Amino acid sequence: MTPVPTPVRFKGTDSYLTNEGLQAAVNCALTLQRPLLVKGEPGTGKTLLAEAIAQSLGHRLLTWHVKSTTRAQDGLYVYDTVQRLYDSRFGDGDVRDIRRYIRQGPLGEAFSAPERVVLLIDEVDKADLEFPNDLLHELDRMRFRVTETGDEVVAKHRPVVVITSNNEKELPDAFLRRCVFHFIDFPDADLMRRIVAVHHPGLDGTLAEQALKVFYELRNFTRLRKRPSTSELIDWIAVLKSQGVTDVKLDESLPFLGALLKKEQDLVSVAEAFGRGRRPRA
Amino acid sequence: MFLPFFYELRRRGVKVGAQEALALAGALRAGLHDSGLDGFYHVARALLVHSETQLDTFDQAFLAHFKGVETAGLELTQELLSWLEEARERRDLSPEELALLEQLDPEEIRRMLEERLREQKERHDGGNRWVGTGGTSPFGNGGFAREGIRVGGKGGRQGMALMQAGARRYAGYRDDLVLDTRQMAVALRKLRAFARDGSPDELDVDESIAATARNAGELEVVTRPPRRPNTRVVLAMDVGGSMDPYAAVMSRLFSAASHATHFKELRIFYFHNCVYGKLYATPQLTGGMTVPELTAQVGRHHKLVMVGDASMAPYELSIRTDAEGHYKADGLEGLTWLMQLAQHFERNVWLNPEPMGTWRTGTISVIARVFPMFPLTVEGLGEAVTHLTRGRTVKGVAARR
Ligand SMILES: Nc1ncnc2c1ncn2[C@@H]1O[C@H](COP(=O)(O)OP(=O)(O)OP(=O)(O)O)[C@@H](O)[C@H]1O
Ligand SMILES: [Mg+2]
Numbered sequence: 194m195t196p197v198p199t200p201v202r203f204k205g206t207d208s209y210l211t212n213e214g215l216q217a218a219v220n221c222a223l224t225l226q227r228p229l230l231v232k233g234e235p236g237t238g239k240t241l242l243a244e245a246i247a248q249s250l251g252h253r254l255l256t257w258h259v260k261s262t263t264r265a266q267d268g269l270y271v272y273d274t275v276q277r278l279y280d281s282r283f284g285d286g287d288v289r290d291i292r293r294y295i296r297q298g299p300l301g302e303a304f305s306a307p308e309r310v311v312l313l314i315d316e317v318d319k320a321d322l323e324f325p326n327d328l329l330h331e332l333d334r335m336r337f338r339v340t341e342t343g344d345e346v347v348a349k350h351r352p353v354v355v356i357t358s359n360n361e362k363e364l365p366d367a368f369l370r371r372c373v374f375h376f377i378d379f380p381d382a383d384l385m386r387r388i389v390a391v392h393h394p395g396l397d398g399t400l401a402e403q404a405l406k407v408f409y410e411l412r413n414f415t416r417l418r419k420r421p422s423t424s425e426l427i428d429w430i431a432v433l434k435s436q437g438v439t440d441v442k443l444d445e446s447l448p449f450l451g452a453l454l455k456k457e458q459d460l461v462s463v464a465e466a467f468g469r470g471r472r473p474r475a
Numbered sequence: 476m477f478l479p480f481f482y483e484l485r486r487r488g489v490k491v492g493a494q495e496a497l498a499l500a501g502a503l504r505a506g507l508h509d510s511g512l513d514g515f516y517h518v519a520r521a522l523l524v525h526s527e528t529q530l531d532t533f534d535q536a537f538l539a540h541f542k543g544v545e546t547a548g549l550e551l552t553q554e555l556l557s558w559l560e561e562a563r564e565r566r567d568l569s570p571e572e573l574a575l576l577e578q579l580d581p582e583e584i585r586r587m588l589e590e591r592l593r594e595q596k597e598r599h600d601g602g603n604r605w606v607g608t609g610g611t612s613p614f615g616n617g618g619f620a621r622e623g624i625r626v627g628g629k630g631g632r633q634g635m636a637l638m639q640a641g642a643r644r645y646a647g648y649r650d651d652l653v654l655d656t657r658q659m660a661v662a663l664r665k666l667r668a669f670a671r672d673g674s675p676d677e678l679d680v681d682e683s684i685a686a687t688a689r690n691a692g693e694l695e696v697v698t699r700p701p702r703r704p705n706t707r708v709v710l711a712m713d714v715g716g717s718m719d720p721y722a723a724v725m726s727r728l729f730s731a732a733s734h735a736t737h738f739k740e741l742r743i744f745y746f747h748n749c750v751y752g753k754l755y756a757t758p759q760l761t762g763g764m765t766v767p768e769l770t771a772q773v774g775r776h777h778k779l780v781m782v783g784d785a786s787m788a789p790y791e792l793s794i795r796t797d798a799e800g801h802y803k804a805d806g807l808e809g810l811t812w813l814m815q816l817a818q819h820f821e822r823n824v825w826l827n828p829e830p831m832g833t834w835r836t837g838t839i840s841v842i843a844r845v846f847p848m849f850p851l852t853v854e855g856l857g858e859a860v861t862h863l864t865r866g867r868t869v870k871g872v873a874a875r876r
Contacts, residue, residue: 378644
């Protein structure tokens, strides 16, 4: 509970832009040594944040991608019984040494790392509802026991834990209470301009402004099923650049719309609304 | 300064407790707020709010509480900090004490604090109009001035936080408003449950080992059925005329439910105002099946979700029909058909888009005695889902809210 003053304050990196709110949340998490939970629309840089924190602190990044079948136990270690069974029949290794068949999960790896690491638990909401609660114990105590061997894995350095959620499921209260929370707002035009500049340095100013204008017009178009996000804008500009396009506006001639809109139906709606029914080149 | 802000938050439904207070105290002690109100806004938001649904409330509380402060240029007191500081010095709070604090109501905490601070009145510098509400609070400016919040400390940027809080940027995420499809999908997902079911085509490692061991080391492979979603839902929606204003929200619920991949089975039916023997397959009230057919086909563990405004002319609840929905003097009353449904399905709810204020009268109040009724909002749907997964209604006696 004693807060350790962090000498370094997180301020984003050259390629990851932040605002005060996000910085404050990251610094709270670092100082209080609590997990940082980030939510926000797809493409708002949740996953990238962990990378940026690792980079700016000079720590290694370990990533745990959560899937619908992921269990908390998988993060600690898995006991590869199938391999052991196999080896016992056909293999030549020493099957009596059970440690050979214990494989550390990302959490286990983060605990046993000799230095402080950043652990990203990406898309925690994908797993079962109980998953976050199952993690709590280990995250709190920063240790666990490998039941098969009796070994205790104790964190040498408390990892910096970053957890992202796409809000597919609500997270349990007990879990939320332990986390520092930040909701990444969708970037406003100003921040987006800077994000674009980071990804496309030297981009023609007029094209950048026009692309941004079209992008926000599309985002404000309420009939879309999936609104384009930051990553789509960046991809779209990449295509425009590589194809030598110099100006864009929201009409039937809008080039490479397929890079911005991923749903067939959205392409049709945009064509109806802005292209007098004609389908833009995708 | 802080305690009233905490009360303000709690009063508005953001349940900040001792855990949050401790975290905030720690962050302020480390100076993360850079002694400014803007910094305080961001730090407090990161530590006191746990969901985007609370951001708007937080902003409003912040605005209500700190408005005017930006011109004052005062050193604000930190009575909370000092109190928590003491708590910490008493070798931290035990989990029990924390839990207790968590449960104390704001008034109680205030009283405790006032008592505590009266004891140390010598530290009180008085006269700070930002302390307490209405200037009556004896809370002192105790010993933490170094880390006090200084407003207007950084040139030109004063009041950014207030501007930001005033923009109401998060109003759309509040969860007491009517739902959008994604929110519904999120809520419905909570209904999911799993069971092992179907053909055994997944390797059961533990059992294989046990069997192999029993088999004196001769490999014996044991398989089991994979884990599959096991939630079965019957969704019945009112398409009566009075439901027209809710057509949009109903279609969103429909699309969220029908896109949910985590139901083993989802049956969707329609009715008009009340159920008269039959549930229909289309909103045009064609096809479908009778209540006796449904209850014969579908087990009691299916979860029944009725959606409707439950508002109609009182006599409509007592219209008697046969199972085909034809008027019959010796048929069953509409209300009886509803009760049959409620009795068959062990877990049932009624979602109502009408504001809760109108539920105490008319046919709504009658139907709410048959089905546990929840508002069709993010919060309400969440509660309904919790009820469906946990609450077992005693047959025939509906839970009341
Ligand atoms: N703040 C930022 N600074 C620089 N680039 C950014 C920023 N935010 C987003 N991007 C760009 O958007 C891309 C998508 O970011 P990322 O994958 O981290 O999003 P996400 O929030 O994790 O999305 P999802 O919910 O789909 O996983 C990044 O690869 C980067 O190019
Ligand atoms: Mg991501």
